[in-house]
Amino acid sequence: MSLISVKDIRKTYRVDRERVVALERINLEIQPEEVCCILGTSGSGKSTLLNILAGLEKPTKGTVKIGGQTVSNFSEKQWALFRQKNIGFIFQSYNLLPTLTAVENVAIPLVFKGVDKTERTKRAIHMLKLVNLGDRLFHKPTQMSGGQQQRVGIARAFVSRPQIIFADEPTGNLDSKTSREVMEIMVSLAKRYRETLIVVTHDNEIAKYADRIITIHDGNVKSDEPNLSILQTIHSEKQEENA
Amino acid sequence: MKWKDMISMALGNLFKRKVRTVLTVAGVVIGTCAIVVMLSFGFGIRESMEAMMRDMGDLTVIQIHADSGSSKSTPLDDKALEKIKMMEHVVALTPVCMLDPSQVTVKSGKYRYDSMIYGVDMGALEAFGYKPTQGTLPKKEEENRTTILMGKDGAYDFIDTRKTNNNMVYAEPDKNGKLPEPFLDPMKAKLQAEPTPPENSTAKVKPVKLNCIGILEEDYGKSPTPSHCIFMDISLAKELQAKYEKLNNVKKDKNAPEGYSEASVKVDAVEHVSEVEEVIKKSGYSTYSMNSIRKPIEEQMRTIQMILGGLGAISLLVAALGIANTMTMSIYERTREIGIMKVLGCVVGNIRSMFLMEAGAIGFLGGIVGVGISYLISTVINTLAAQQKGGDAMVGLVSAGSQISIIPAWLALSALAFATLVGLVSGFGPANRAVKISALTAIKQE
Ligand SMILES: Nc1ncnc2c1ncn2[C@@H]1O[C@H](COP(=O)(O)OP(=O)(O)OP(=O)(O)O)[C@@H](O)[C@H]1O
Ligand SMILES: [Mg+2]
Numbered sequence: 001m002s003l004i005s006v007k008d009i010r011k012t013y014r015v016d017r018e019r020v021v022a023l024e025r026i027n028l029e030i031q032p033e034e035v036c037c038i039l040g041t042s043g044s045g046k047s048t049l050l051n052i053l054a055g056l057e058k059p060t061k062g063t064v065k066i067g068g069q070t071v072s073n074f075s076e077k078q079w080a081l082f083r084q085k086n087i088g089f090i091f092q093s094y095n096l097l098p099t100l101t102a103v104e105n106v107a108i109p110l111v112f113k114g115v116d117k118t119e120r121t122k123r124a125i126h127m128l129k130l131v132n133l134g135d136r137l138f139h140k141p142t143q144m145s146g147g148q149q150q151r152v153g154i155a156r157a158f159v160s161r162p163q164i165i166f167a168d169e170p171t172g173n174l175d176s177k178t179s180r181e182v183m184e185i186m187v188s189l190a191k192r193y194r195e196t197l198i199v200v201t202h203d204n205e206i207a208k209y210a211d212r213i214i215t216i217h218d219g220n221v222k223s224d225e226p227n228l229s230i231l232q233t234i235h236s237e238k239q240e241e242n243a
Numbered sequence: 244m245k246w247k248d249m250i251s252m253a254l255g256n257l258f259k260r261k262v263r264t265v266l267t268v269a270g271v272v273i274g275t276c277a278i279v280v281m282l283s284f285g286f287g288i289r290e291s292m293e294a295m296m297r298d299m300g301d302l303t304v305i306q307i308h309a310d311s312g313s314s315k316s317t318p319l320d321d322k323a324l325e326k327i328k329m330m331e332h333v334v335a336l337t338p339v340c341m342l343d344p345s346q347v348t349v350k351s352g353k354y355r356y357d358s359m360i361y362g363v364d365m366g367a368l369e370a371f372g373y374k375p376t377q378g379t380l381p382k383k384e385e386e387n388r389t390t391i392l393m394g395k396d397g398a399y400d401f402i403d404t405r406k407t408n409n410n411m412v413y414a415e416p417d418k419n420g421k422l423p424e425p426f427l428d429p430m431k432a433k434l435q436a437e438p439t440p441p442e443n444s445t446a447k448v449k450p451v452k453l454n455c456i457g458i459l460e461e462d463y464g465k466s467p468t469p470s471h472c473i474f475m476d477i478s479l480a481k482e483l484q485a486k487y488e489k490l491n492n493v494k495k496d497k498n499a500p501e502g503y504s505e506a507s508v509k510v511d512a513v514e515h516v517s518e519v520e521e522v523i524k525k526s527g528y529s530t531y532s533m534n535s536i537r538k539p540i541e542e543q544m545r546t547i548q549m550i551l552g553g554l555g556a557i558s559l560l561v562a563a564l565g566i567a568n569t570m571t572m573s574i575y576e577r578t579r580e581i582g583i584m585k586v587l588g589c590v591v592g593n594i595r596s597m598f599l600m601e602a603g604a605i606g607f608l609g610g611i612v613g614v615g616i617s618y619l620i621s622t623v624i625n626t627l628a629a630q631q632k633g634g635d636a637m638v639g640l641v642s643a644g645s646q647i648s649i650i651p652a653w654l655a656l657s658a659l660a661f662a663t664l665v666g667l668v669s670g671f672g673p674a675n676r677a678v679k680i681s682a683l684t685a686i687k688q689e
């Protein structure tokens with residue numbers, strides 16, 4: 001059974017008297033442990049789709065099921081509790097709380113879950129070490145580079161071991177080298193914890209890290225196929241190992 | 244989310260914006276001070292008024308008068324008094340019968356007593372608060388009809404019957420401030436009473452020997468006032484009066500009611516006076532008590548306090564606006580933060596609670612500091628006033644020892660609770676606004 005199942009999703013906005021169609025009709029099935037990339041040009045509706053999947057917006061039509069539950073008609077409170085347990089979020093602009101240290105930022109989702117202070121600090125420190133920030137534990141966001149801040153963001157998304165991680169343009173504010181580092185960390189953590197990762201991007205280079213690439217165009221799925229290049233890389237890596 | 248974490252996040256937010264928090268708290272401090280200090284004046288004035296009224300008369304005594312004149316009036320007889328005595332809250336009761344010295348002659352040798360004689364229930368005097376300066380008050384058990392008590396200056400009311408002028412000793416101090424000795428010491432002198440026969444009458448009357456066992460302390464708050472008078476057993480007084488009337492052929496007014504003309508009732512506490520007085524009035528007697536004076540004064544006091552409290556309340560209202568403003572500002576600043584928290588799975592109830600806690604904490608802090616400062620102001624004012632009073636000791640309404648500003652513990656506590664409540668109420672609107680912020684628009688915001 002698929003983990004996420006999107007059926008006939010439509011999303012329109014009313015701007016003044018006009019109707020803007022963000023998503024026309026989307027149908028998708030996403031399997032557990034998949035690393036998916038939603039690729040598309042600006043304004044194609046990628047973010048809108050992701051926000052609907054994460055419960056930050058309601059679809060105009062259609063249903064979303066996650067793990068068999070119809071989440072598209074959840075109340076705000078149900079969504080909050082569902083996100084606490086099952087969803088991690090990585091933003092383009094990091095969205096760390098400026099007054100908190102790295103450890104405190106990473107521990108925030110655990111605070112909402114009601115995890116004890118010593119326990120959550122321990123887990124936050126562990127996560128920060130996994131993203132190679134063991135030496136920046138008590139720095140505030142303003143004292144860190146963009147790449148470092150995004151790694152704090154990644155640690156925060158993974159700290160509560162959710163089933164699904166959503167990332168909207170996680171490398172949008174980073175240079176290409178840092179982007180690659182960030183993507184590698186994200187994908188390796190998802191694989192390590194056997195979590196489903198859904199990344200929204202307009203960058204073909206980034207898409208290369210995914211198992212599956214879903215291309216959106218004008219609110220419709222244009223193509224949905226396994227990532228051939230990644231298969232090739234795995235293939236060549238294996239050849240190298242054999243050699 | 245745990246309470247502990249919500250509290251520490253809420254306090255953390257206050258701490259982060261120190262200057263603003265301090266200014267907002269200062270508003271609450273001023274408001275609380277205004278209310279508490281204003282009301283404390285009210286309590287101070289009230290207290291000194293009560294002290295003053297206590298000096299004016301016993302607040303727990305009701306005087307009853309039988310309505311004379313109308314034939315239908317209820318007699319104030321032993322049966323009626325017994326009924327009143329059985330009432331709840333009544334601790335003592337005595338009929339009062341006034342005898343004129345022309346009706347009853349009290350004398351010791353050549354000295355004749357020439358002032359008021361009151362017939363009362365001697366055993367009840369103690370309960371009414373009469374105190375002896377010499378000797379003792381009669382005990383209820385060992386009631387003796389011939390026992391009498393002398394008012395403080397009663398001893399100066401004897402006249403030397405052998406002289407026609409310069410026949411009295413006045414209770415006035417001489418040049419050296421020394422009081423002259425009265426003709427006799429009533430505690431030692433052989434006293435006797437007899438109904439006064441008509442002039443030129445040859446009728447023989449049998450005198451009653453009297454035994455004075457005490458001199459009473461002067462107290463103008465009491466009625467009858469133990470000053471120039473003798474207190475005598477009521478039944479003896481009645482008997483002497485009856486004998487006098489018989490000897491002198493005094494015709495009784497048919498309309499005059501049977502029984503006593505006056506009685507005094509002692510009630511256990513000030514709060515019950517009006518209740519008891521009401522019942523007695525309903526039975527058809529006129530009454531008089533300090534309570535009748537007290538009521539309008541109290542109403543006035545209440546009005547004064549309400550005005551003072553109202554002035555204070557206005558400043559706390561301004562403080563409430565300050566809190567609401569601070570919280571609203573804080574929401575605008577923290578919109579993005581609230582959005583992030585929502586996306587990361589914070590339920591809206593927790594967000595609301597945190598905002599309310601912040602607002603409540605501002606109120607609570609302001610309340611604590613405000614109450615503290617109020618106590619300080621109160622102490623300073625009282626000290627200054629005491630020094631002022633020391634200058635012109637006898638002048639001034641405020642009786643010695645009483646304070647201008649009084650803060651009872653309950654006032655301090657309710658001010659604290661009220662300040663916190665004001666914080667919570669003014670935080671309520673902003674908190675609900677924070678809850679309604681859309682997570683998506685919030686995180687899109689720059
Ligand atoms: N709140 C909104 N009100 C009105 N129109 C909206 C709103 N949000 C999105 N849209 C419209 O929906 C369409 C899709 O927007 P969306 O943000 O999903 O694009 P995107 O693919 O994420 O683009 P980008 O790569 O630039 O982030 C756009 O045409 C946009 O104008
Ligand atoms: Mg987008």
